[in-house]
Amino acid sequence: MITFPDAYQKVMDNFQNYGEEKVALKDAIGRVLAEDIFADRNFPPFNRATKDGIAINFEVFNQGQKVFKIQDVLAAGMPPIPLKDTTNCIEIMTGAMVPFNIDTVIMYEDLEIDNGLATIVKPPKKGQDIHIEGSDQKKGDLILPKSIKISAAEIGILATVGRSEVLVKKLPKTTIISTGNELVDVIETPLPHQIRKSNIYTLDAALSQEGIRPRHMHLLDDRGVIKKELKQALLLNDVLLLSGGVSMGKYDYIPEVLEELGVQKIFHKVLQRPGKPFWFGRQKETKTLIFSFPGNPASTFANYQVYFQDWLQKSLGLPVSKFNVFLNDAFAAKGDLTLLIRVKLSFDKGNMLASLVKENGSGDLTSLSLTDGFVILSPRESGYNKGDLVPFVPTRNII
Amino acid sequence: MITFPDAYQKVMDNFQNYGEEKVALKDAIGRVLAEDIFADRNFPPFNRATKDGIAINFEVFNQGQKVFKIQDVLAAGMPPIPLKDTTNCIEIMTGAMVPFNIDTVIMYEDLEIDNGLATIVKPPKKGQDIHIEGSDQKKGDLILPKSIKISAAEIGILATVGRSEVLVKKLPKTTIISTGNELVDVIETPLPHQIRKSNIYTLDAALSQEGIRPRHMHLLDDRGVIKKELKQALLLNDVLLLSGGVSMGKYDYIPEVLEELGVQKIFHKVLQRPGKPFWFGRQKETKTLIFSFPGNPASTFANYQVYFQDWLQKSLGLPVSKFNVFLNDAFAAKGDLTLLIRVKLSFDKGNMLASLVKENGSGDLTSLSLTDGFVILSPRESGYNKGDLVPFVPTRNII
Numbered sequence: 001m002i003t004f005p006d007a008y009q010k011v012m013d014n015f016q017n018y019g020e021e022k023v024a025l026k027d028a029i030g031r032v033l034a035e036d037i038f039a040d041r042n043f044p045p046f047n048r049a050t051k052d053g054i055a056i057n058f059e060v061f062n063q064g065q066k067v068f069k070i071q072d073v074l075a076a077g078m079p080p081i082p083l084k085d086t087t088n089c090i091e092i093m094t095g096a097m098v099p100f101n102i103d104t105v106i107m108y109e110d111l112e113i114d115n116g117l118a119t120i121v122k123p124p125k126k127g128q129d130i131h132i133e134g135s136d137q138k139k140g141d142l143i144l145p146k147s148i149k150i151s152a153a154e155i156g157i158l159a160t161v162g163r164s165e166v167l168v169k170k171l172p173k174t175t176i177i178s179t180g181n182e183l184v185d186v187i188e189t190p191l192p193h194q195i196r197k198s199n200i201y202t203l204d205a206a207l208s209q210e211g212i213r214p215r216h217m218h219l220l221d222d223r224g225v226i227k228k229e230l231k232q233a234l235l236l237n238d239v240l241l242l243s244g245g246v247s248m249g250k251y252d253y254i255p256e257v258l259e260e261l262g263v264q265k266i267f268h269k270v271l272q273r274p275g276k277p278f279w280f281g282r283q284k285e286t287k288t289l290i291f292s293f294p295g296n297p298a299s300t301f302a303n304y305q306v307y308f309q310d311w312l313q314k315s316l317g318l319p320v321s322k323f324n325v326f327l328n329d330a331f332a333a334k335g336d337l338t339l340l341i342r343v344k345l346s347f348d349k350g351n352m353l354a355s356l357v358k359e360n361g362s363g364d365l366t367s368l369s370l371t372d373g374f375v376i377l378s379p380r381e382s383g384y385n386k387g388d389l390v391p392f393v394p395t396r397n398i399i
Numbered sequence: 400m401i402t403f404p405d406a407y408q409k410v411m412d413n414f415q416n417y418g419e420e421k422v423a424l425k426d427a428i429g430r431v432l433a434e435d436i437f438a439d440r441n442f443p444p445f446n447r448a449t450k451d452g453i454a455i456n457f458e459v460f461n462q463g464q465k466v467f468k469i470q471d472v473l474a475a476g477m478p479p480i481p482l483k484d485t486t487n488c489i490e491i492m493t494g495a496m497v498p499f500n501i502d503t504v505i506m507y508e509d510l511e512i513d514n515g516l517a518t519i520v521k522p523p524k525k526g527q528d529i530h531i532e533g534s535d536q537k538k539g540d541l542i543l544p545k546s547i548k549i550s551a552a553e554i555g556i557l558a559t560v561g562r563s564e565v566l567v568k569k570l571p572k573t574t575i576i577s578t579g580n581e582l583v584d585v586i587e588t589p590l591p592h593q594i595r596k597s598n599i600y601t602l603d604a605a606l607s608q609e610g611i612r613p614r615h616m617h618l619l620d621d622r623g624v625i626k627k628e629l630k631q632a633l634l635l636n637d638v639l640l641l642s643g644g645v646s647m648g649k650y651d652y653i654p655e656v657l658e659e660l661g662v663q664k665i666f667h668k669v670l671q672r673p674g675k676p677f678w679f680g681r682q683k684e685t686k687t688l689i690f691s692f693p694g695n696p697a698s699t700f701a702n703y704q705v706y707f708q709d710w711l712q713k714s715l716g717l718p719v720s721k722f723n724v725f726l727n728d729a730f731a732a733k734g735d736l737t738l739l740i741r742v743k744l745s746f747d748k749g750n751m752l753a754s755l756v757k758e759n760g761s762g763d764l765t766s767l768s769l770t771d772g773f774v775i776l777s778p779r780e781s782g783y784n785k786g787d788l789v790p791f792v793p794t795r796n797i798i
Contacts (some may be wrong), residue, residue: 010466025585029604043765052648075620075650077580079592093648095581095694096575097592136765143765151795152608153767156601156696159585160594181476181607182494186424191494192445193478195559202555206429209551221474249451249492251474266417275403295494297555321484323746323798347722350750365540366535368552389749394798399722 003041004378007270011280011307014266014289014313018170018238025158028150030211031168032316037144040161046080047098051107051129054118055092057083058104058126066118074099089118096225098130105129147317169316172238174214176203179254180295181221181244199243199293199300207241210312214241217230221251230254231261236287241308243277244295254292255279263290272338275299278307281283301368302340305395306376324389325375328355331384333377337371342371345398354392370399400704403737403777406669410679410706413665414713416426417569417637424557427549430567431715436543439560441533446497447477450506450528451489453517457503457525466518473498485686488517497529504528537670546716568715571637573613575602576629578644578653579694580620598642598692598699605703606640609711613640620650629653630660633687640707641678643694654678655692662689670778671737677706697758697766701739701773704794705726723788724774727754732776741770752789771797 002010019316020034049055056068068089072081076095083090083101092098092105107129110122137143144157150168158166178200184190184199200216207214216235219226228243233240245254259265263281270278276299279292291308313320325345335338343354354375359367373394377384384390401409419433446453455467467488471480475494482489482500491504506528509521536542543556549567557565577599580701583589584596599615606613616632618625625644632639644653658664661679669677675698678691690707692699712719724744732738742753753774758766772793776783784788 025600026607029607039560041589045589045594052651073649075580075648077593077620081634091649093650095579095594096644138621144768145777148768149795151768152601152605153794155604156597156700157765157768159597160602160696162588162595164586172708181474183476185561186561189561190440191478194476195494196561198558201424201558202551204425205554206551208428221476222544244494246640248784249474250490252451256502263519292612293404301552301555324749326749343470347751350723350725351749352746354747366556369543369547369550369556371552384517388494392798394550396548397796398798399793 001269001271002267004270004272004376005251006309007267007272007278007280007311008317010266011311012314012320014282015311016172016238016287017315017317018050018172020167021170022165023168025155026159026162027165028168029152029155031150031166032318033144033146033148033150033154033166035167036142036146037158037161037163039137039139039141039143043137043160044131044133044135046320048127048131049092049094049096049098049105050131051105052093053091053105053107053111053129054089055098055102055105056089056124057086057102058085058124060087061104061120061124062126066360069118070113070116070118092141093116103127103130104185139223171210171212172241172312172315173236174207174212174241175217175233175237176200176207176214177217177219177233177240177242179221179226180217183218198297199295202297202301203243203304219245221245221253223253226253227257227260229299234261234263234286236281237288238292240288240292241304242290242292243300247294251387255355258290258292263288271336272340274340275303275306276337277304298342298368301395302374305393306340306374309393320392322393325352325354325392327375327384327386327388327390328353330386331356331377333358333380333383336379338379339377340374341377342367343375343392344370345372345392354390368395400668400692402668403669403671403775406666406671406677406679407706409540409665410710411713411719411774413543413681413776414710415571415637415686415688416702416714417571419566420569421564422567424554424563424565427557427565427567428551430549430565431717432543432545432547432549432553432565434566435541435545436557436560436562438536438538438540438542440538442536442559443530443532443534446532447530448491448493448495448497448504448528449530450504452490452504452506452510452528454491454497454501454504455488455523456482456485456501457523460503460519460523461525466516468622469512476689490517502526502529538784540744554767570611571634571711571714573606573611573638573640574616574632574636575599575606575613576616576632576639576641578618578620578625578641582617597696598694601696601700602640602642602703614741618644619646620652621691622652622656625652626656626659629656633660633662633682633685639687639689639691640703641689641691643698644691652686657689658693661714662687670735672737673739674702674705675704676737690706697741704773704792705739705775708792721792722788724751724753724791725775726783726785726789727752727789729785730755730776732779732782737778738776739773739792740765740776742772742774742791743769743797744771751787751791767794770794
């Protein structure tokens with residue numbers, strides 16, 4: 001038996017780098033950028049009109065001229081047309097490239113236009129309403145550093161600099177394995193002593209939100225079959241996520257079979273609730289990591305969120321940060337177990353409050369739908385009080 | 400010109416219900432549940448052993464018997480075998496169905512087993528380590544109410560009750576339309592006065608995270624083409640998201656063309672920065688809603704996040720809630736514009752702090768990658784101070 005902090009540390013110490021791959025821009029959302037992105041030109045790439053109106057040489061206005069003859073109309077997407085005579089103006093549209101001998105834009109709202117002549121009714125400031133070339137970024141500037149998660153904002157930036165393909169971190173090849181003769185498929189009607197598979201669906205959904213498309217496997221409680229299937233799975237996967245088959249039962253062959261297949265046990269059983277019989281190991285040759293979670297839904301879910309998610313973040317080169325929330329209820333935490341407690345989060349005047357979710361032991365799946373995440377309560381003789389700050393692990397997108 | 404709160408209210412008043420559709424369980428993640436889900440059996444569905452060990456009739460132990468003959472072994476997935484003689488015990492595995500004349504489970508750790516006999520070394524409590532049938536949920540209980548967003552936890556629950564297909568809210572059929580002759584494709588090298596499309600990629604990525612797979616369209620600044628294409632788009636879509644073409648420019652045909660096509664303008668221009676030239680309307684016959692955002696990236700992004708996201712939430716029947724964060728910087732907010740200010744969020748002892756992101760006007764896309772969301776600052780003569788609580792709109796998954 002190992003303490004929760006030790007188990008967590010051992011999992012994190014086994015982070016892996018799975019390398020990089022090119023993906024199309026549209027598939028890059030949610031992935032981790034694996035290359036620095038530089039500006040391919042100045043931004044803005046030219047002196048850019050930011051209003052619709054006219055563009056003038058300010059010096060002419062400054063010397064007293066208020067009425068300007070409109071020489072040309074310049075829209076966004078048109079090559080710039082310089083003033084042939086600096087006492088003229090150009091009618092210019094937002095997004096257009098400002099010609100070289102022009103330095104000031106005056107919006108329609110500050111003009112009267114009549115018969116090809118624009119009269120300025122509100123005095124401009126020199127340089128107004130022009131977004132100057134390179135004022136945001138210079139060509140060659142670093143605009144996106146590697147090791148960030150690509151959100152919609154980054155997709156737009158990557159498009160701007162012409163990245164139709166992007167180098168991102170590879171995701172681990174993963175298989176989810178359910179075990180147990182009592183499990184039937186979701187489409188079947190279980191006999192009285194049977195239940196439907198649920199953990200593989202939960203894990204599949206959670207992984208899909210990380211961009212991982214896992215394979216599925218179900219193992220019956222048959223030693224020979226388990227060994228054959230696991231041997232193959234070790235060769236094909238970076239990660240195996242198992243659910244069930246790791247407690248003390250007569251038919252819980254998984255740990256011994258894994259060890260026979262050259263998987264080194266890193267730990268088995270953690271001083272925590274739920275999820276105590278968690279088995280974690282590594283195959284030396286294939287470098288496959290095995291997260292073998294106990295079979296009940298709340299245990300698998302808690303262990304996935306608390307261990308696997310952080311391990312994945314670190315393996316992808318993302319920072320792993322925990323933040324604290326205020327407990328909204330008191331809680332006893334005597335003994336030697338670290339408690340992973342289901343909570344609902346609420347926001348009160350800028351504070352995050354975690355209220356305990358009523359639950360009924362580790363088999364109670366339905367309470368997970370009321371849960372925003374887990375708070376991690378280390379053992380503490382005096383217990384926890386309302387208002388205590390405790391670490392929080394989210395289990396759904398909250399904000 | 401309309402105030403920000405009025406504009407927001409008008410958008411929200413135009414929420415739509417797009418009905419329901421059945422999807423496969425694996426495709427339900429992130430969707431909004433459109434039916435109440437009830438327990439199809441008791442949960443647990445039988446008295447379920449929660450430890451590996453032996454199962455006994457407690458009364459026999461209570462009368463002084465400490466050594467029990469092992470009659471049978473009962474694993475998860477096996478039909479239950481009752482005690483033929485209540486002075487016997489059954490060796491039982493986690494997840495197995497406890498037979499009717501048994502009421503207590505004793506784990507291996509509290510036993511000595513030798514030669515088919517189990518000796519109890521630690522006195523049990525009556526009923527221990529049995530998860531009683533129906534103690535979590537009774538058959539027919541509501542276990543998931545409609546109008547919740549389906550996360551990994553709900554996927555597991557749906558699988559448990561045998562839902563291989565789920566009724567979810569339909570998503571609006573959406574087309575993203577970029578406009579402007581200055582735009583070239585991401586794979587092209589722009590001429591000096593051109594820029595690459597980026598807004599459609601940003602919007603596409605943001606929508607994809609809501610499960611919406613929009614179509615794309617690009618309109619050149621040609622009145623005839625714009626009218627023909629928009630007419631078709633109105634027939635085929637619930638929502639059009641336009642970027643560009645709604646300011647005061649000579650070639651900004653969109654608003655007048657839309658009105659010619661029977662689209663009722665609900666408002667044009669909002670007292671806000673960025674994103675002031677936002678145009679919003681509705682076609683009466685097709686009920687298509689048109690969100691026409693100004694073309695610069697930060698404006699489109701802000702308007703999408705602030706208006707469209709909340710409109711979508713409400714249209715899907717989800718609660719729309721804003722929460723407040725603490726400003727970590729002071730900010731001036733004179734005048735009549737509501738400011739949508741880019742901020743980076745940090746967590747400090749359970750508090751959420753919003754620090755202003757350095758930006759350089761609404762054309763500065765790259766600052767969006769430093770941004771976690773917008774704070775909404777209503778006009779206020781005295782400005783905002785560090786520590787003020789202000790509403791926050793996230794623009795990426797933060798927790």
